Amino acid sequence: MRPRGFVALQALACGVLLAFLALPLVALFTETPLGDVPRLLTSRDVVNALKTTARTNLIANALILGFGTPAAWFLATRRFRGRALVVTLVELPLVLPPAVAGIGLLAAFGAGGLLGGPLQDAGIVLPFTEWAVVIAVTFVASPFYLRQAISAFEAVDPTLTDAARTLGASPARTFLRVALPLAAGGLAAGWVLAFARGIGEFGATIVFAGNVHGETQTLTLAIYEQLDTSFDTALAVSVLLVVVSAGTLLSYKLLSQWRFSTSTSAPAFARTPSTSP
Amino acid sequence: MALVGPSGAGKTTVLRTIAGLRGADGGHVRLDGTPWLDTAARVDLPPERRSVGLVFQEYALFPHMTVAANVAFAHGDDPATMLARFGVGHLADARPGTLSGGERQRVALARALARDPQVLLLDEPLAALDTHTRATVRDELDALLGDLGIPTLLVTHDFRDAAVLADRVAVIVDGRIRQTGTAAELVSAPADAFVASFTGATVVRGVATPDGRGGARVALDDGGVLTAATAAAGRVSVAVHPWDVRVTTDPPRPGDGGGVIAGSAGRLVPEGGRVRVRVGCLVAELEADAAAALGGAAGAGETLYATVAPERVRLFAHDPAAVATPARTVTDPSGGRPAFAARRPGEPA
Numbered sequence: 076m077r078p079r080g081f082v083a084l085q086a087l088a089c090g091v092l093l094a095f096l097a098l099p100l101v102a103l104f105t106e107t108p109l110g111d112v113p114r115l116l117t118s119r120d121v122v123n124a125l126k127t128t129a130r131t132n133l134i135a136n137a138l139i140l141g142f143g144t145p146a147a148w149f150l151a152t153r154r155f156r157g158r159a160l161v162v163t164l165v166e167l168p169l170v171l172p173p174a175v176a177g178i179g180l181l182a183a184f185g186a187g188g189l190l191g192g193p194l195q196d197a198g199i200v201l202p203f204t205e206w207a208v209v210i211a212v213t214f215v216a217s218p219f220y221l222r223q224a225i226s227a228f229e230a231v232d233p234t235l236t237d238a239a240r241t242l243g244a245s246p247a248r249t250f251l252r253v254a255l256p257l258a259a260g261g262l263a264a265g266w267v268l269a270f271a272r273g274i275g276e277f278g279a280t281i282v283f284a285g286n287v288h289g290e291t292q293t294l295t296l297a298i299y300e301q302l303d304t305s306f307d308t309a310l311a312v313s314v315l316l317v318v319v320s321a322g323t324l325l326s327y328k329l330l331s332q333w334r335f336s337t338s339t340s341a342p343a344f345a346r347t348p349s350t351s352p
Numbered sequence: 353m354a355l356v357g358p359s360g361a362g363k364t365t366v367l368r369t370i371a372g373l374r375g376a377d378g379g380h381v382r383l384d385g386t387p388w389l390d391t392a393a394r395v396d397l398p399p400e401r402r403s404v405g406l407v408f409q410e411y412a413l414f415p416h417m418t419v420a421a422n423v424a425f426a427h428g429d430d431p432a433t434m435l436a437r438f439g440v441g442h443l444a445d446a447r448p449g450t451l452s453g454g455e456r457q458r459v460a461l462a463r464a465l466a467r468d469p470q471v472l473l474l475d476e477p478l479a480a481l482d483t484h485t486r487a488t489v490r491d492e493l494d495a496l497l498g499d500l501g502i503p504t505l506l507v508t509h510d511f512r513d514a515a516v517l518a519d520r521v522a523v524i525v526d527g528r529i530r531q532t533g534t535a536a537e538l539v540s541a542p543a544d545a546f547v548a549s550f551t552g553a554t555v556v557r558g559v560a561t562p563d564g565r566g567g568a569r570v571a572l573d574d575g576g577v578l579t580a581a582t583a584a585a586g587r588v589s590v591a592v593h594p595w596d597v598r599v600t601t602d603p604p605r606p607g608d609g610g611g612v613i614a615g616s617a618g619r620l621v622p623e624g625g626r627v628r629v630r631v632g633c634l635v636a637e638l639e640a641d642a643a644a645a646l647g648g649a650a651g652a653g654e655t656l657y658a659t660v661a662p663e664r665v666r667l668f669a670h671d672p673a674a675v676a677t678p679a680r681t682v683t684d685p686s687g688g689r690p691a692f693a694a695r696r697p698g699e700p701a
Contacts, residue, residue, distance in 0.1 A: 237373050238412035240399035242426040243467055252425070256416045 103317060107310040115311035123289040124297035124312070131205060131293065132273045135212035139220050139269055144262065147224030148250060152233075162225070169218045176215055177282025184210070184283075207284035208291050212273040220262075220269035227261020228254060267327040271320060354518030355507045356550065362527035363507040364409075367473045370505070371406045372399035383470055405464030405502075409476040411456045413448035419459050420444040428466030438462045438496070453481040454489045461496065472497075474506035478513050490516055511535070511550050523547045539593070545668040548591030553666070555591045556633045560584035560667060567662055569611065574633035576613030576658075580665040589668040594628060594637035596664035600657045601646060611665075613658045617646075631658040 108115075115121065150162060168176060184201045185191045194201065201207050231254050239249040255262075277295040284291040286300060294312055301309040355363050368374040370381050372388065375396065381389040388397045413422050419440070423431035435441045438458040448456060457477060464472065477493060478486050494517050497504055508514050514521045515535035522532040523546070531543035535551075542548035549555045558572040560580070568584040571577055578590060604612055615632020620643055622628075627643035629636050636658055638646075646656070 232412070234408050234410065234412040235414060237368075237371075237399070238406070238408055238414075239425065240373065241371050241402075241404060241406040242463065243400045243428075244425070245400055246398075253414060257414075 100317065103310065103313055107314050108307055109314075111307060112311045112314060115305075115308045116315060118308065120288065120292075120301075121294075121297060121308065121312060124292050124294050127205065127208065127289070127291065128274065128293040131208040131212055132270070134209045135216065135273055136266070136270060138209070138213050139217045140266060143217055143220045143224055144255075147221055148228050148254065150221075151225045151228035151231075165221050166218050168215055169222070171215075173215060173276070173278025174282055177211065177279035180207070180210060180214060180279065180283040202283060203285040203287060203291060205284075205290055208280055208293060211279040211283045212276050215276055215279050216269040216273040219272050220265040223265025223268065224258070224262050227258035227265070230261065231257045264327060267323055271323050274316065274319060274323075353503070353505050354514035354521045355505065355524055356509065356511055356514045356521055357524035358550075359509055361524045363509075363524055364475055365527070366524070367406065367475050367505070367507055370402075370471070371404050371473060372397055372402050403467070403470040404473060405467065405469035405471070406473045407457070407460045407464050407475065407477060410480050411448075411460040413451075413456060413459060413463070415448055417448075418444065419446050419448065419451070422448065422459060423463045423466050426463055426466035428468060431462075431466070434462040434466050435459070452485070454485055454492065457481075457489060457493070458496075465500070465502070470503070472500070472502050472504040474504060476508055477506060477517075478508070478510070493517060511538075511552065523550055542591065542666065545589035545591055548593075548666055548668070551593075553591040553593045554633070554635045555589050558588060558590055560586060560588045568667065570665070570667065572613065572633060576615070576632055577611035578613070578660055578665050579611040579662045580667050581662040582667055584667045584669075591666040591668065592634055592660050592664065594635045595626075596660055597631070597634055597636035598659045599629065599631055599636045599638060599642070599646060600659070601654075603657050604659055611659070614655055615658065617654055617656045629656075631656045634658050634660075 116125075150158065150165070171179075181188060181202060183189045183191070184194065184207075186195060186200075186202070191201075201210065235253055235257065236249050239253045240246070244252065275295060276293070277299070280291065280293060281296060281299075286292050286296045292300070294316060298309045298312050298316075301312065355366060357363050365374065369376050369379075369389065376389060376391060378391045379389070380387060380391065380395075383403065387393065387395045388402050389395060413419075414425065417425065419435065420431045423434050428434075432441060432444065435444055438461055440455055440458045440462065443451060443455060443459065448459065451459065457480075478490055481489055490513060497517060504518075506514070506517055508517075511521075519534065520532060521535050521538055523530045523538065525546055531538060531547045533541075538547060539551045542551060542553070545555045556572050556574060558570040558578070560568040560570045562583050562585055563569050563579065566581075566583055568580045568582065569577055570580060570584070570588060570590055572590065578592070580590070603614065613632045613634055615630075615634075618630030620627050620629050622640075623637065625640060627638050627640055629638065629643065629646075
């Protein structure tokens with residue numbers, strides 16, 4: 076007879092874990108007065124928080140992709156002294172407690188901080204503004220993208236980029252037409268993780284940007300505030316964020332399947348009858 | 353032109369340096385007087401400004417593009433025309449991942465030549481292929497290269513590939529060219545024991561003593577004696593091509609004067625229309641009927657006798673002083689070809 080005890084133990088552990096992970100999600104949907112959700116989500120505070128979240132995350136994600144992509148390509152293809160140190164530094168915010176990140180940002184950009192003085196002289200005050208939210212989100216979310224992007228670029232076969240060069244492509248064209256499309260899946264995965272982390276950002280934001288209605292209050296901060304005043308509103312915003320998160324995960328999974336089955340470049344000339352599949 | 357050598361000899365490094373994918377500490381690469389790389393003059397053109405077509409070992413087709421888009425990437429001649437020229441026009445819309453090795457090679461060639469480069473570089477063009485398609489693709493490639501009429505430098509670890517595909521062959525070891533010549537020249541007059549073994553010779557060691565008639569007797573370490581037409585003394589490497597070895601079941605008469613190696617026979621291995629058999633430390637390659645004449649002796653562990661005509665026994669110095677000059681200048685006895693003087697590694701050109 077085959078030993079079944081150990082398999083049963085694994086199944087049990089799996090069941091317990093699944094129940095534990097699913098329970099809060101189920102509770103969210105059962106405890107929320109779902110009929111009231113449209114009304115709760117259109118209250119002024121929630122709409123403002125939604126706008127703030129969308130605006131700040133849009134800018135933060137643009138910054139992460141815009142600076143992160145070339146930086147990741149650089150780090151993935153160059154070998155220099157201190158590279159390991161640089162990569163570690165890039166990944167540090169991943170393990171940094173968000174509140175510490177917030178304090179660090181205050182120490183850097185706050186009044187009397189490292190750059191705060193000169194910035195203030197130039198008429199720029201960052202803490203407790205919407206820009207502070209952007210900075211906080213960028214700080215905590217960018218490593219998720221960078222890490223994935225570096226490994227995605229490292230996985231691009233260097234002979235392919237070499238081939239592109241010998242075919243007359245400049246380094247920039249090689250990057251855009253060969254490296255970028257081949258790394259696209261990994262880059263999208265990294266971006267999805269960074270996006271999810273940015274939407275859920277709480278700790279660094281509340282420390283560095285505060286909780287100012289209509290200015291720095293994001294959806295997660297709104298949940299925190301509504302706990303005391305309107306638990307139903309907190310529940311409704313939570314349901315919204317669950318839907319957003321699930322949608323993000325699903326679109327990523329669909330995206331990664333889709334990219335293997337389609338072309339990233341149009342045929343250069345009209346189709347000719349093909350004799351082979 | 354082919355560059356052949358064992359792995360790690362620096363063959364691919366040479367190609368990458370010519371293509372500009374790799375820098376160099378010193379030296380120059382020139383095409384028709386145009387410097388591509390000249391470390392002294394601080395010239396180092398980027399790959400995209402060198403008129404070179406490089407076909408990579410694994411062909412390096414862009415997997416995310418169709419075959420046509422791969423060729424169109426070069427911004428050169430019309431992809432449809434190029435593909436048709438290489439007989440793969442019908443694959444224009446296919447993905448590289450769905451192609452066979454031979455098809456990939458043709459697409460890679462079409463892509464590399466789309467820009468009308470002045471030089472074609474092929475890195476191990478046959479290494480990525482299965483053994484059974486290799487010979488076919490090699491002949492196809494030979495025909496294609498013949499039609500192209502473009503200067504081609506190909507790199508391979510297989511001397512036979514080089515012999516089929518190139519007019520001239522250079523043997524490279526440890527980053528140095530050991531010998532350059534036609535494949536026939538390398539076979540008939542190898543510059544050293546390594547080149548000889550690379551062209552298919554069996555290399556064994558022994559001690560040579562001059563025979564007083566301008567030749568030498570070599571007592572082999574593994575047993576047996578060979579006589580050579582060249583003078584030598586001391587420890588030598590002896591190179592013998594398998595097709596120069598005669599095999600008999602009876603010992604040759606002592607009056608023949610030639611050396612003989614007696615050894616137990618190995619298994620008969622068919623190789624094309626010929627048969628290879630190991631006799632002692634030598635490998636002999638025989639016509640099929642000659643092998644049949646040996647009867648059941650081979651393979652049964654019975655003793656066979658191998659002899660080699662003295663002028664076909666090539667001696668190389670262990671220590672360069674051991675082989676008397678002009679032993680390195682060997683006249684090909686069969687072809688009556690003029691003496692081919694080979695340059696030793698390290699000697700000035």
